[in-house]
Amino acid sequence: MPRWGMVIDVKRCIACWGCTIACKEEHFLPPGVFFNRVLIGESGKFPTSSKLIYPVLCNHCSDAACVEACPTGATYVREDGIVAVDDEKCVGCRACMVSCPYQQRTYYDEKVKDREYFPGQGKTEMEIIGEKLYPFKLGTVIKCNFCSERLEDGMKKGLTPGKDEDASPACVNICPVGARIFGDLDDPESEINRLIMEKKGKQLRKEFGTEPAVYYID
Amino acid sequence: MNDKHQDLVETMFPSDGSGIKPYEWMISPTRQRQWIDDKGIFLWLAFFFSEIGAGLYFMSLFYSFRPGIVLGWLITLVLGGLIHMLYLGNPKRAWRMIMKPNTSELSRGIWIIGVFAVLGFLQIITPGGFNMVFNFIMGILCLLIISHGFATMNVIRALPAWNSTIVLPLSIISGIWVGHQLLQLMFAISGNAAAASGMEVWAAAFFLAYFLCMLLYAWGTWHASGAAKAAIQRMLEGDLKQITYIGVGVLAILVPLVFTLIMWGGDTNGFLIFLRLASVCAGDLAIRYLIMKSAVYNPLI
Ligand code: SF4
Ligand code: SF4
Numbered sequence: 001m002p003r004w005g006m007v008i009d010v011k012r013c014i015a016c017w018g019c020t021i022a023c024k025e026e027h028f029l030p031p032g033v034f035f036n037r038v039l040i041g042e043s044g045k046f047p048t049s050s051k052l053i054y055p056v057l058c059n060h061c062s063d064a065a066c067v068e069a070c071p072t073g074a075t076y077v078r079e080d081g082i083v084a085v086d087d088e089k090c091v092g093c094r095a096c097m098v099s100c101p102y103q104q105r106t107y108y109d110e111k112v113k114d115r116e117y118f119p120g121q122g123k124t125e126m127e128i129i130g131e132k133l134y135p136f137k138l139g140t141v142i143k144c145n146f147c148s149e150r151l152e153d154g155m156k157k158g159l160t161p162g163k164d165e166d167a168s169p170a171c172v173n174i175c176p177v178g179a180r181i182f183g184d185l186d187d188p189e190s191e192i193n194r195l196i197m198e199k200k201g202k203q204l205r206k207e208f209g210t211e212p213a214v215y216y217i218d
Numbered sequence: 219m220n221d222k223h224q225d226l227v228e229t230m231f232p233s234d235g236s237g238i239k240p241y242e243w244m245i246s247p248t249r250q251r252q253w254i255d256d257k258g259i260f261l262w263l264a265f266f267f268s269e270i271g272a273g274l275y276f277m278s279l280f281y282s283f284r285p286g287i288v289l290g291w292l293i294t295l296v297l298g299g300l301i302h303m304l305y306l307g308n309p310k311r312a313w314r315m316i317m318k319p320n321t322s323e324l325s326r327g328i329w330i331i332g333v334f335a336v337l338g339f340l341q342i343i344t345p346g347g348f349n350m351v352f353n354f355i356m357g358i359l360c361l362l363i364i365s366h367g368f369a370t371m372n373v374i375r376a377l378p379a380w381n382s383t384i385v386l387p388l389s390i391i392s393g394i395w396v397g398h399q400l401l402q403l404m405f406a407i408s409g410n411a412a413a414a415s416g417m418e419v420w421a422a423a424f425f426l427a428y429f430l431c432m433l434l435y436a437w438g439t440w441h442a443s444g445a446a447k448a449a450i451q452r453m454l455e456g457d458l459k460q461i462t463y464i465g466v467g468v469l470a471i472l473v474p475l476v477f478t479l480i481m482w483g484g485d486t487n488g489f490l491i492f493l494r495l496a497s498v499c500a501g502d503l504a505i506r507y508l509i510m511k512s513a514v515y516n517p518l519i
Contacts, residue, residue: 041245041519054519056244065376071315071325091311094252095324101376103244103515107252119223139307204518208375 002184003062003081004146004161005213006172007192007201008055012179015040015053019171019180023057026147026170028130031115033106035144036171055179057171058083058104058144059204059212066096066105075141081185081213082146090140097141101208105143108136146182147171162191185213247448247514250377254510260305262510265367266503268298268331269389273397275338276360281413282348286401287356291338294363299331323373327366334359364393367506377513379449382439385509388431392502395424399495406488414491415484421494425478429471432505449512458512465504473497 015038023029023036041052060083061067066075067083074089075096085096097105106112113136116123123131136142147169154160154167161167162183172180183192192215195201201215253261271293278286303309315325316332334356341347341356368389371380398420405414436453439446453462477494481487 037243039243039245039519041517043519052519056518065374069322069324069374071318071322071328073318073321089314091306091308091314093306093311093315093324094258095322095370097252098250099374099376101515102518103248205516 001079001186002161003186003213004060004151005081005183005185005192005215006057006146006169007181007183007195007215007217009179009181009195009217010053010055011218012177013038013053013055014177014179016176018174018176019055019057022170022174023144026150028127028134030112030127031117033108033112033142035104054204054216055171056102056104056204057214058146059102059210059214060144060146061210061212063209063211065099065101065208065210069095069099071095078148080151082148083143084145084148085141085143087137087140090137092139092141094141101205101210102212105141108140108142109138113138244515244518246517247445248517249452250510250513250515253371254507257305257307258510260301261367262503262507264298264301264305266506267301268294269364269367269393270396270400270499270502271295271298272334272360272363273393273395274400275397276357276364276394277397277401279348279353279357279360281401283401283404284342284347285408286404287338288342289400289404290360290397291335291342294331295335323370327363327370330359330362330366334363360393361390364397365389368509371510376515378443378446378516379439379509379513382435382442382446384431384435384438388428388435391424391427391431392505395428396495396498396502398424399491399498402486403488403491403495406486406491411486414488415486418481418484418486422478422482425474432466432470435509443516445514445516448514452512452514453508456512458508461504461508465501466508468501469497470501470505474501 017038019036020034020038024034027035029035036055036057039052039054039056041054042049043052044050060081062077062081064075064077064083067077071093072089072091074086074091076084076086078084092107094107097107117127118124150169151161151167154164157166159167162172162181165173168182172182181192181195183190185193187193195217196215199217201217203212203215252258271290273290274293275287275290278290303312306312312328315328318325319329320326337356337359341352365386368385371377372385374380398417402414402417402421405417436450440450452458474494474497477490481490
């Protein structure tokens with residue numbers, strides 16, 4: 001069984017927010033909800049300061065704080081390493097949201113559901129269709145799932161996640177500079193393992209001990 | 219701008235600057251919202267009522283005072299339990315937590331409250347209920363319930379201000395202190411002036427311990443990490459400073475100190491005990507609110 005992970009090359013990233021938008025489109029996310037963000041920050045002080053560009057998403061941690069905090073077992077680590085939420089079991093206590101050091105979860109309630117992209121003008125057809133095609137359950141917590149539906153459908157067709165677009169996450173496919181590399185962390189021959197080894201891939205906020213499956217290289 | 223538009227703007231660019239703009243997010247210390255804003259406020263109240271009910275029950279065990287354990291049991295289960303339900307929105311949701319007892323601190327807490335409900339009820343209805351074994355078991359359960367709220371917060375490593383070692387002693391001593399005050403008032407109201415006066419010697423000790431725990435919490439958190447220090451700075455200098463100075467400085471510390479000095483040596487009276495209790499409760503609510511509201515996450519980059 002593979003263990004999916006991602007490498008993000010921050011040197012390549014040009015902060016075009018393609019991943020942010022592709023993700024919103026893929027999951028029909030309402031206004032204000034992001035499973036993918038590109039953070040812009042600064043390090044150092046002028047005149048030696050430098051700009052930091054960090055695309056962030058759920059790290060699908062193997063020792064996830066959200067899983068540890070969940071009182072119902074709704075949040076769990078799948079065999080393929082993806083951290084998923086079973087909305088039938090979720091009680092909306094939000095312990096997972098509070099516990100995630102990366103703040104990668106969103107509580108889906110009426111307030112979020114009712115938001116319109118064009119406030120006061122009603123929902124667009126795209127939004128209405130989205131709610132049918134990709135329904136979220138009210139009163140539960142939602143998050144990035146590494147586009148598990150795409151991965152599963154693609155693999156059923158014999159495609160390889162990370163190589164074939166139809167079996168890879170939307171944010172990986174859209175990236176115009178190839179800053180996101182997706183693959184199997186358990187395969188020593190995989191491209192992402194090679195990059196992690198060669199370029200000394202770093203995990204974000206490693207000190208929390210959550211063992212993220214998303215690595216950054218520069 | 220209509221309401222919906224206003225709501226969207228507030229979502230994207232909240233006035234406190236902690237917005238969810240996809241680019242300026244988690245790049246500076248970002249505050250915890252889920253367990254204090256909106257419906258999260260119920261958790262603050264639920265933790266408080268569970269704590270004071272269990273505190274009253276705990277103190278009543280030492281005096282074998284049945285009305286005290288009945289009231290403590292009711293406050294914990296009816297007020298604490300009901301407000302927990304309001305937060306979750308549906309009793310069936312608590313049931314799902316009960317079905318997974320070993321998954322997290324939250325579900326263990328629900329179990330402890332369940333066991334407390336059953337054994338507490340048995341102690342209340344049993345004529346010789348105040349025996350050593352019962353008292354010991356209920357005493358332990360009360361301490362677990364008193365610390366349940368803060369224990370749930372304490373295990374969250376992502377929030378260094380909650381992850382401090384002094385959080386648990388602070389919650390235990392605050393529960394016992396408020397429970398002590400409630401019991402003292404019950405004695406005063408029921409005409410048992412001797413018992414109310416006798417309890418005063420403990421008031422000074424509990425107040426001192428409570429005050430020291432608060433100081434240790436503030437000092438320890440300040441020195442723990444950048445994000446923990448940012449939480450204390452928010453309390454002392456930021457948007458929460460009024461609650462800190464009035465709620466903690468005046469209501470939790472100054473007023474109880476003055477009343478404790480006035481009643482020094484057991485010179486108690488019901489009205490003063492009531493005033494001190496009101497001040498202690500408001501102060502304890504303020505401390506809990508501040509700890510929950512001020513906690514911030516480390517920036518990601
Ligand atoms: S990033 Fe947060 S939500 Fe995602 S697996 Fe890790 S702890 Fe859980
Ligand atoms: S909100 Fe749902 S997924 Fe999150 S901890 Fe609670 S039950 Fe688990």
